[in-house]
Amino acid sequence: MGNDLKQQEENLIDRTVIICLKSVSKYYRRSQETLRVLDHIDLDIYQGEILALLGPSGCGKTTLLRQIAGFDHRESGSLLMDGHEVVQPEVKRIMIFQDFNQLFPWKTVIQNVVYPLQVNRVGESDTANREIALEYLKLVELTGFEDSYPHQLSGGMKQKAAMARALALKPKVLLMDEPFGSLDALTRIALQNLLLKVWQETGVTIIFVTHDIQEAVILSDRIAVMGRETAGIKKVIPNLLDRPRVVGEAGYSEIYGHVYSLMDINPTK
Amino acid sequence: MKTKVILSIVVFLFFGLILAGCSAMGKGREEKLQIRIAEQYGLAYAPLQIIKEKKLIEKNLPDIQVTWRQLGNTAAIREAMLADELDVGFMAIPPFLIGWDKGMEWKIACGLSSSPVALVVNKESIKSIQDFTQEDRIALPQPGSVQHILLSLACEKIWGDPTRLDNLLVTLDHPDGMNALLARREVSAHFTTPPYLFKELENPGMRQILDGKEALGEEFTFIVGVTTAKLYQDQPEVYDAFLRALEEAVDFMENNPTETIKILAAAYQIEQEEVLKYLEHPDMAYSLEVKGVMKFADFMQKNDYIKRKPANIEEVIWDENDK
Amino acid sequence: MKMTNKTSSYQKIKTRLFWVIVILVLWEIVAQSGIFPAAIFPSLLVIARALENSIVSGEILLQTAFSLALILQGFLISLLAAILVSSLAAGNKMFNGLVDTLAAIAHPLPGIALLPLIIVWFGTGTTSILVIIVHSVIWPMILNIMTGFKAISPIYKEAGLNFGLNRFQIIKDILIPASLPYVLSGIRIGWARAWRALISAEMIFGAVGLKGGLGWYIFKQRVFMDTPGMFAGIFVIVLIGIIVEDYVFAAFEERTVKKWGMI
Numbered sequence: 052m053g054n055d056l057k058q059q060e061e062n063l064i065d066r067t068v069i070i071c072l073k074s075v076s077k078y079y080r081r082s083q084e085t086l087r088v089l090d091h092i093d094l095d096i097y098q099g100e101i102l103a104l105l106g107p108s109g110c111g112k113t114t115l116l117r118q119i120a121g122f123d124h125r126e127s128g129s130l131l132m133d134g135h136e137v138v139q140p141e142v143k144r145i146m147i148f149q150d151f152n153q154l155f156p157w158k159t160v161i162q163n164v165v166y167p168l169q170v171n172r173v174g175e176s177d178t179a180n181r182e183i184a185l186e187y188l189k190l191v192e193l194t195g196f197e198d199s200y201p202h203q204l205s206g207g208m209k210q211k212a213a214m215a216r217a218l219a220l221k222p223k224v225l226l227m228d229e230p231f232g233s234l235d236a237l238t239r240i241a242l243q244n245l246l247l248k249v250w251q252e253t254g255v256t257i258i259f260v261t262h263d264i265q266e267a268v269i270l271s272d273r274i275a276v277m278g279r280e281t282a283g284i285k286k287v288i289p290n291l292l293d294r295p296r297v298v299g300e301a302g303y304s305e306i307y308g309h310v311y312s313l314m315d316i317n318p319t320k
Numbered sequence: 321m322k323t324k325v326i327l328s329i330v331v332f333l334f335f336g337l338i339l340a341g342c343s344a345m346g347k348g349r350e351e352k353l354q355i356r357i358a359e360q361y362g363l364a365y366a367p368l369q370i371i372k373e374k375k376l377i378e379k380n381l382p383d384i385q386v387t388w389r390q391l392g393n394t395a396a397i398r399e400a401m402l403a404d405e406l407d408v409g410f411m412a413i414p415p416f417l418i419g420w421d422k423g424m425e426w427k428i429a430c431g432l433s434s435s436p437v438a439l440v441v442n443k444e445s446i447k448s449i450q451d452f453t454q455e456d457r458i459a460l461p462q463p464g465s466v467q468h469i470l471l472s473l474a475c476e477k478i479w480g481d482p483t484r485l486d487n488l489l490v491t492l493d494h495p496d497g498m499n500a501l502l503a504r505r506e507v508s509a510h511f512t513t514p515p516y517l518f519k520e521l522e523n524p525g526m527r528q529i530l531d532g533k534e535a536l537g538e539e540f541t542f543i544v545g546v547t548t549a550k551l552y553q554d555q556p557e558v559y560d561a562f563l564r565a566l567e568e569a570v571d572f573m574e575n576n577p578t579e580t581i582k583i584l585a586a587a588y589q590i591e592q593e594e595v596l597k598y599l600e601h602p603d604m605a606y607s608l609e610v611k612g613v614m615k616f617a618d619f620m621q622k623n624d625y626i627k628r629k630p631a632n633i634e635e636v637i638w639d640e641n642d643k
Numbered sequence: 644m645k646m647t648n649k650t651s652s653y654q655k656i657k658t659r660l661f662w663v664i665v666i667l668v669l670w671e672i673v674a675q676s677g678i679f680p681a682a683i684f685p686s687l688l689v690i691a692r693a694l695e696n697s698i699v700s701g702e703i704l705l706q707t708a709f710s711l712a713l714i715l716q717g718f719l720i721s722l723l724a725a726i727l728v729s730s731l732a733a734g735n736k737m738f739n740g741l742v743d744t745l746a747a748i749a750h751p752l753p754g755i756a757l758l759p760l761i762i763v764w765f766g767t768g769t770t771s772i773l774v775i776i777v778h779s780v781i782w783p784m785i786l787n788i789m790t791g792f793k794a795i796s797p798i799y800k801e802a803g804l805n806f807g808l809n810r811f812q813i814i815k816d817i818l819i820p821a822s823l824p825y826v827l828s829g830i831r832i833g834w835a836r837a838w839r840a841l842i843s844a845e846m847i848f849g850a851v852g853l854k855g856g857l858g859w860y861i862f863k864q865r866v867f868m869d870t871p872g873m874f875a876g877i878f879v880i881v882l883i884g885i886i887v888e889d890y891v892f893a894a895f896e897e898r899t900v901k902k903w904g905m906i
Contacts, residue, residue: 122801140805153798156903157820166816167806202904220806395865402683415866422682422868457767464866490767491848491855491862499759505766625867 075128103267106277145217161197376565412466421626431541459497467511540612693871710856717776725784750782779840780833791825
């Protein structure tokens with residue numbers, strides 16, 4: 052564990068850029084007015100880090116994540132991953148949505164994990180793919196639910212299965228769009244811990260969208276704060292607290308307060 | 321649960337009774353003098369157009385209310401007469417005999433017309449019904465129709481087997497049958513009557529290989545008027561007025577050809593010259609005389625189209641003894 | 644869970660049976676009352692005897708087999724064509740517009756209304772009946788499948804794209820299963836319409852040769868005034884309808900969308 056932590060810190064020092072955004076803009080045109088959702092965004096994402104995209108709803112954080120995923124067209128700017136322009140979704144960047152219904156309801160849990168493996172010919176045979184799937188279901192602690200259908204699972208279990216499905220493809224980057232936003236508080240904490248465990252074991256880069264300051268502080272290496280007014284990133288705050296992090300520990304409130312002050316929260320409103 | 325079940329049955333039965341009651345009531349209230357007549361489409365029904373136009377029934381019985389209905393086929397007329405929706409139906413002899421065989425209380429009141437009825441082919445290779453192959457299709461109105469029985473008669477004469485060509489039959493009403501024949505796809509023959517018969521023969525390559533008279537071996541009435549026992553026995557004055565009107569219509573057609581043609585052209589929406597041409601056809605005749613019933617009955621009974629046949633003509637034609 | 648399923652389907656059969664019996668009893672009461680002449684409203688016993696006769700002679704079985712073979716063909720052709728057309732329409736706006744317009748024109752048009760044209764183009768044989776069946780079935784199916792495609796949560800499609808699925812895989816493995824509840828209701832509507840179209844077409848076309856299907860059988864009994872025989876034919880139609888609805892469709896639903904929690 053201590054070794055992993057060192058590794059992470061070294062990675063941070065290394066600062067290998069895996070995704071590079073230059074002046075990325077995205078507008079929505081509605082009849083006469085043009086809504087600037089993203090206005091000339093510059094951002095580097097480092098290999099192996101957890102980057103939190105934090106902001107109030109409507110600030111464009113999901114739009115930014117979808118840009119990185121390659122789902123949406125952009126007005127201008129460049130978005131490079133490993134030196135290649137991102138033009139469409141790819142297996143090396145897998146998205147996990149907030150919606151519990153991202154698993155295919157007509158497939159069992161294991162079929163959900165195996166199917167993308169088959170499509171991408173990850174394992175050499177169906178048996179091999181099944182082995183891989185079982186391994187990742189074990190990683191997210193879903194052993195025993197392989198043959199359940201999604202509608203038989205709780206919300207937390209569905210999100211775990213979605214994580215297993217994504218990770219089994221060995222993506223370089225995991226894009227998470229408020230994946231725990233609809234969970235109850237206790238389940239959310241459990242899943243946050245699970246995510247950290249998985250991250251440490253796989254070394255995957257994670258971009259994590261959230262509007263929860265606490266979640267951002269607990270999980271991330273850096274926090275990119277976005278504002279509604281600015282249509283962009285206000286500030287990127289490094290978060291070098293030791294892991295495992297506990298709410299209220301030394302340094303926690305400092306970062307929390309820093310982020311809070313950037314969030315345009317006006318008590319009179 | 322139990323009470324619910326019982327309740328729903330009661331509701332169900334209640335609606336059933338209301339339905340039944342309604343239809344029974346509908347019958348009760350028709351006490352006024354009236355006659356309801358069904359015809360089909362074609363020149364064979366021409367005198368009926370005259371009766372309609374000249375209001376001949378009303379002339380003979382001023383208070384009567386006359387209702388005319390045009391139905392698509394004989395089966396519908398039969399069912400309507402069974403349900404007491406009609407008093408008089410016009411049809412060919414075989415469908416009448418089928419109803420009579422099944423115990424319908426009806427008899428022939430009069431003849432209406434004789435008409436050419438013939439089998440038209442669109443292939444050079446078919447010179448008689450013996451030339452049909454398994455690939456050929458013969459269109460006619462429906463099994464049990466006069467056309468079907470005539471074809472069966474012809475088959476019996478040649479092969480001793482009236483059903484010989486039954487597996488080539490295609491049931492189509494006259495307009496569809498004509499289209500199919502002219503399209504020259506699968507249908508290679510059509511057993512039909514005017515005006516379709518005449519129209520088909522105007523097309524190049526269409527030939528007539530069999531006609532009704534030849535098939536039956538004697539002249540016969542093509543369309544007869546059939547009335548229910550109820551009309552004949554309960555409303556003799558209506559029955560008489562109807563028959564007189566028919567006689568007058570036939571006379572009128574004989575004596576006033578110009579006006580007849582005008583009326584028919586309007587009724588059928590065809591050119592006057594065409595009407596004239598049709599009426600002048602030697603086989604087209606209008607008369608109240610009834611011919612050919614027993615011959616049809618013999619054949620149909622012998623070949624199981626009907627189970628019994630009339631011992632004499634009085635069994636199927638109204639006469640004084642029935643009153 | 645299995646238990647409750649079993650009991651509920653048992654319950655369903657019981658209710659179904661109960662009402663069938665009530666209707667039969669009501670029929671018999673009306674028949675015996677003599678409100679309608681026996682020649683148009685025969686009693687159950689007479690109908691049962693006619694049914695027995697036609698089964699013994701084999702005719703009704705032959706005609707039923709003929710009708711079923713035709714409807715299955717027409718149904719499969721329509722289902723495949725509807726899926727193909729809907730899939731193409733899902734991927735192309737222009738084509739979608741065309742299909743939408745065609746469906747708006749053709750959907751309300753009864754196949755029987757097109758009969759004169761169909762006879763001229765396709766003749767009077769089984770091909771024409773097939774054309775009428777396909778016409779009756781394909782439009783409601785296309786409309787349902789297209790609605791189903793539109794109702795699919797975009798997440799499924801995006802997840803599919805993310806996993807590197809090609810167009811064909813998206814349609815086959817995501818659009819179709821995800822819209823299965825709609826496809827199923829399209830199939831149900833289509834089946835009912837196919838039956839009606841088939842029976843009316845058979846009644847009008849009659850037999851090509853001796854085989855004309857159930858519709859033809861009923862029509863023939865009618866023209867020869869064999870009313871009990873006619874009702875025997877109608878009984879077979881009803882029976883097949885109930886079997887297909889209660890067993891085939893219900894079982895398929897049980898094994899798919901219900902098991903998947905999609906409805």
